[in-house]
Amino acid sequence: MPIKESKPAVGSADTRLEPGAAVFELDNVYHRYGWNEVVFGVSLTVHSGEVVALVGDNGSGKSTLLKIMSGYHRPTKGRLRLLGKDVTFRSPAQARDAGIEAVYQDLAIIDDLSLWRNFFLGKERRRGFGGLGVLDVRGMRAECEIQLRALGLVSIRSGDQHAWVLSGGERQSVAIARAMYFGAKLLLLDEPTAALSIRETGLVLQGIDDAREKGLGVLYIDHNIGHVLPVADRILLLEHGRIARTIMRGDISEDELKEMIAKTPLRRK
């Protein structure tokens, strides 16, 4: 399902990147919550048109890494590089402005807001009136309806409907489409297929494929190895906040990978 190439609402640069160019790099990143260290010297690179999957047991630091990349946390130590330039994000807003969009498990969409308000949340289109932040309601509603239809959500009658009309899979697809719409260069996904039906999972994985084809870098966390293997170009196995192994596509079978994760040695005191 091709998404209509429309002008990015905010002044973000062209999303087309050279295939294979490094979109985002983590260089020797450490993080701790209080005294609890969770990430130890992780370096990784996500390239344009590449899907990198982060796998590992609970508490291995996957989500923390993702939140560092999305500007939600700041690393205790280490550097972030976007398109080869050093960056520091003070807030997710800054990260979004730079072209990094994150989609979290069940936190992508707000039920009580209408569809268009969700779609444009944090990136609202405004009309003049001296920067008062008056919303361009009609424009956003119409654009949202176009985007949702392009996704194949024909049951949506109006952008004014509340987001609770979306099923779990539709929410994730909308969130992914939204990320691409705003000209993301790097797409971060935290367990987008958790608690989805087979059909809905297909929808989400399709969205990831679309993002790759458009040249985005995708970093993807999932517990379900069966979902990771078909889409990931590269799998990083995280153990206790360190990258234990890098696995290229096709190097490993599902059972082998599962065993590898399950065998992670217990944390030494």
Next chain:
Amino acid sequence: MAHSDGGNQETDNALETAASAGSRAQPVSEHTMTDNVPGGPPGRRTVATRLSEFVGLNQDRDQRTWRGHVFDWLVKRRELGPLIGLLVAIIGFNALTPYFFSQTSLTAITTLAAPVCVVSIAVSFLLISGEFDLSVGTMYGFTPIVWIILFKYNGFDPGVALALALLISLGFGLLNGVAVVVFRVPSFIATLGTFFLLEGLDNLLIGGGDLVVENNVPLMSAMGERLGTTPFYAPILYALALIAITWFIFTRTTYGNWSSAAGVNGGVVAKSMGVPVARVKMINFMVTAVLSGFAGCLESSYLRSVTQNQGTDLALLAITAIIVGGTSIYGGSGSIIGAAIGALLVSVVEVGLILIGAPGTFYISFIGGMLVVVVIFNARLTRLQRLSRT
């Protein structure tokens, strides 16, 4: 997720809307509540289908009559519940007493409603963004006390004094905001602290007495005098203006959008989407404090005095108006217009009960009962609305 993607084919839509819209006309009837089959079995004409035929909801959208459009618009409103409540109260009291629409009672209702309305709107914004302010009641008494002391005993110009008094309430709002946003104190506790703090300051300032303004102060007249020969007084004008302004901010500006988003899941979603949640909450705390202080000044201008008791029930009364008006206590969604209707409803009930001969102070018990009944009613109504909105 109340609903996923079933039964949404375009062809069924008109019928489905008709059925659920019709059944909404009788929200208390258990029969229509559970009767989810669009239109019911063929040939059975329920009240629901008859009503939807009357308003023309079983037509296609572009063929609908104006009745259908009005009805369709109305039933989707969050304000429908409080509006029904208000109509029931007005019709009921009007049947019970011939004085309900008298000049005196209109004056009483509107002057009671105006300050409650201003405070309710202020607290709505805060509640929608996921926080709560218990100190609005004492702020409502404290600010006019400061104002009147400043111009009556300290020789300040009343306008300057008002600005200073509101600035002080802004400071307390900031205090609440810092405690909640920076130090992560739950808003209930932080504002309980401010509540006591202000009560103690009131004691220091007027020690249980009252302040009366005898001489003519033009600013007070502008804020509290009678509007010509109408039964209405100035505070209601300020309340109406505020309703219009805040409604616009809430529904048509980025800030309103951010306020709603900040109230969901502690603001995690909003923050990850780039909304400055902390700043939004901080501003809402300050606006709430200033507006409740201003409401207190309106009331004092109308009364030309202030006592230490001013606003004792107000925080809870405002909450009642807001909840009755359809705002979620969990944050994230709400309605400014609903809060205003809720404030009016509370005042109508207060005045109505006195008119039919109930003791003047009894009304608060009635309000308590009404709150719970309306919330139950609203919840059922919302469920029906959700079904039809899918």
